[in-house]
Amino acid sequence: MSAKDDKFETRAISQGRMSDAHFGAVNTPVYRASTILYPSLDALEANDQPYTYGRRGTPTTRSFEDAISSLEGAAKTVSVTSGIQAIGLAILSVCSAGDHLLMVDSCYEPTRNLCDRALRRWGITTSYYAPTDDITPHLRPNTRAVFCESPGSLTFELQDIAAIVKAAHGHENGRGGASVLMDNTWATPLFFQPLKHGVDLSIQAATKYIGGHADVMLGYVSANESHAARLHHLHGDLGLYASGDDCFLGLRGLRTLSVRLARHQETALALARWLQARPEVARILYPALESDPGHALWRQYFSGACGLFGLVLKPAPQPAIAAFIDGLRHFGIGYSWGGFESLIVPAHIKRTARPFTAEGPVLRIHAGLEDAGDLIADLEKGLQRLKSKS
Ligand SMILES: Cc1ncc(COP(=O)(O)O)c(C=O)c1O
Numbered sequence: 001m002s003a004k005d006d007k008f009e010t011r012a013i014s015q016g017r018m019s020d021a022h023f024g025a026v027n028t029p030v031y032r033a034s035t036i037l038y039p040s041l042d043a044l045e046a047n048d049q050p051y052t053y054g055r056r057g058t059p060t061t062r063s064f065e066d067a068i069s070s071l072e073g074a075a076k077t078v079s080v081t082s083g084i085q086a087i088g089l090a091i092l093s094v095c096s097a098g099d100h101l102l103m104v105d106s107c108y109e110p111t112r113n114l115c116d117r118a119l120r121r122w123g124i125t126t127s128y129y130a131p132t133d134d135i136t137p138h139l140r141p142n143t144r145a146v147f148c149e150s151p152g153s154l155t156f157e158l159q160d161i162a163a164i165v166k167a168a169h170g171h172e173n174g175r176g177g178a179s180v181l182m183d184n185t186w187a188t189p190l191f192f193q194p195l196k197h198g199v200d201l202s203i204q205a206a207t208k209y210i211g212g213h214a215d216v217m218l219g220y221v222s223a224n225e226s227h228a229a230r231l232h233h234l235h236g237d238l239g240l241y242a243s244g245d246d247c248f249l250g251l252r253g254l255r256t257l258s259v260r261l262a263r264h265q266e267t268a269l270a271l272a273r274w275l276q277a278r279p280e281v282a283r284i285l286y287p288a289l290e291s292d293p294g295h296a297l298w299r300q301y302f303s304g305a306c307g308l309f310g311l312v313l314k315p316a317p318q319p320a321i322a323a324f325i326d327g328l329r330h331f332g333i334g335y336s337w338g339g340f341e342s343l344i345v346p347a348h349i350k351r352t353a354r355p356f357t358a359e360g361p362v363l364r365i366h367a368g369l370e371d372a373g374d375l376i377a378d379l380e381k382g383l384q385r386l387k388s389k390s
Contacts, residue, residue: 083205208338
């Protein structure tokens with residue numbers, strides 16, 4: 001048996017460790033380095049030292065990337081300073097001027113901004129498809145990449161990844177098919193491993209669950225064999241990197257990812273089920289719920305669900321929504337998610353391919369690691385405030 005046969009939970013603990021090289025320290029410590037010294041001219045000319053210059057990696061960044069590659073089943077992982085940087089890097093590693101990018105309509109909004117502003121200026125055209133569409137009619141002769149985010153982080157619609165991979169890879173664009181890129185931040189590699197389903201580049205905003213403590217900005221892209229070299233080269237050519245401090249926090253978070261996610265899931269399910277039964281609520285957007293339209297796809301592809309879900313309220317005036325949210329004791333009002341704390345924000349959903357229809361205001365909840373009973377009691381009081389102002 002090798003490490004490859006170990007379960008995710010075991011590899012998240014064992015991979016990327018270099019204790020022998022660090023006086024027995026269990027987790028690789030933070031390396032801050034720009035210059036790396038060579039022992040001799042021969043060693044410099046041989047160019048075979050594991051570390052050559054701070055920007056090109058240190059033991060801390062290498063530990064993080066090696067651990068992630070093992071969990072993603074990747075040939076190569078590169079770390080960067082944020083999730084959105086990882087998204088930009090992944091797209092640019094496959095698309096060039098004149099290419100068409102087919103982007104899912106439920107993508108993270110800054111991904112859309114990147115496509116509609118910078119990529120457009122650089123001659124890469126983006127069009128949008130609804131998450132549940134058959135992508136075949138959307139493919140163009142110059143389609144170079146198809147981007148997925150499943151589920152989307154505001155609407156929680158799921159995508160049939162295998163069908164998308166099949167259509168994209170079989171597409172006759174004279175370049176051997178279109179590449180498939182996926183923002184897998186919602187599931188993390190614990191609950192879904194994109195590369196194992198034929199995706200070429202798996203993207204993660206490690207800022208969220210991998211970091212897990214709302215105190216680090218970090219991203220990575222993991223590539224399969226055929227996409228590894230271009231990703232590695234562009235990462236170097238653009239001078240991208242993530243600091244030793246941030247990779248250390250990512251690595252530290254990774255060690256407890258599976259226990260944290262199990263708890264996030266349990267609490268999210270408890271909150272979602274409780275909210276679903278409330279008269280003020282029109283519906284819950286959470287694929288782990290049996291009633292969710294994406295539940296069958298979720299069961300097919302995912303081994304779990306994180307703590308992020310949507311809440312569609314019945315129509316209510318803005319002051320009632322404000323009274324509900326502002327008075328909550330345990331839910332912070334803030335963007336982001338994946339930390340230990342509960343959050344709530346309004347979901348402003350932008351669509352251009354097909355409208356997303358909702359019965360009333362849509363909110364997004366992140367179920368943190370607090371006691372589920374305390375969170376429910378807080379929400380109950382909030383809904384009473386909402387009712388009294390409606
Ligand atoms: C689904 C998704 N992808 C990517 C990102 C971007 O991550 P970062 O904030 O680290 O750039 C976010 C951030 O909220 C996100 O929700």
